[in-house]
Amino acid sequence: MRAGGILVLACALFTRRLHSVTERHEPMEESMPRLAVGVSGTGTLLEAMIARKLEISFVFADRQCRGYDIAREHGIACLMLPHLVFTASFDRDQYTRYVNYVLDERDIDVFAMAGFMTVLAPLMFEGRYRGRVLNTHPSLLPKFKGAHAVRDAFNAGEQVSGCTIHVATEELDSGEILAQARVARRDDDTVESWHERIKVAERALYPRIIESFMLTRL
Ligand code: GRF
Secondary structure, three states: OOHHHHHHHHHHHHHHHHHHHHOOOOOOOOOOOOEEEEEOOOOHHHHHHHHOOOOEEEEEEOOOOHHHHHHHHOOOOEEEOOOOOOOOOOOHHHHHHHHHHHHHHOOOOEEEEEOOOOOOOHHHHOHHHOOOEEEEEOOOOOOOOOOOHHHHHHHOOOOEEEEEEEEOOOOOOOOOEEEEEEEEOOOOOOHHHHHHHHHHHHHHHHHHHHHHHHHHOO
């Protein structure tokens, strides 16, 4: 077994222990689909989902972040597997296998990425989770894919951008578009202030779209 494999296995064993301490299974109706949320950042989308009273069964974080703390504060079962290796030797397949494993183990039906910054390997979008991984992206896709969507739209001189809720596929920021919201740029906007207003739109839209996806598409 390669070093990356040993590392992931060790993390799996460690987090299983951790999990047994942190996880609290709420009693749920048998037929309720189970939602997991992936976070890497400030977690305001997760907060919006909690505020809408979405039943969140599990939160997965790829780093120490406020999103993870929010999950813990709300007593949501959560687990963090940081990228210990952010270099070219990062084993994306191995990491994705682990994500798949922890979701599967918790019987998750839908994985909603909410500012989740790890690009998962194609295997995440096959098998059980095919068509069941959702994402929100801060642009009007197919325009401005990638990690700097707001900055790229800003530098391109766009006067309107927004957000897109979509089914995630192995191709980054692609897949079926479920909803979009437009957000106009103001004269005095910076990249940051424009992104903040786009995030307001995402917080209004994403929880609603997840809810209707779970009610109508599973
Ligand atoms: C959102 O704009 C999302 O589209 C982008 O990262 C932001 C997440 O914000 N990928 P938060 O961590 O939920 O506050």
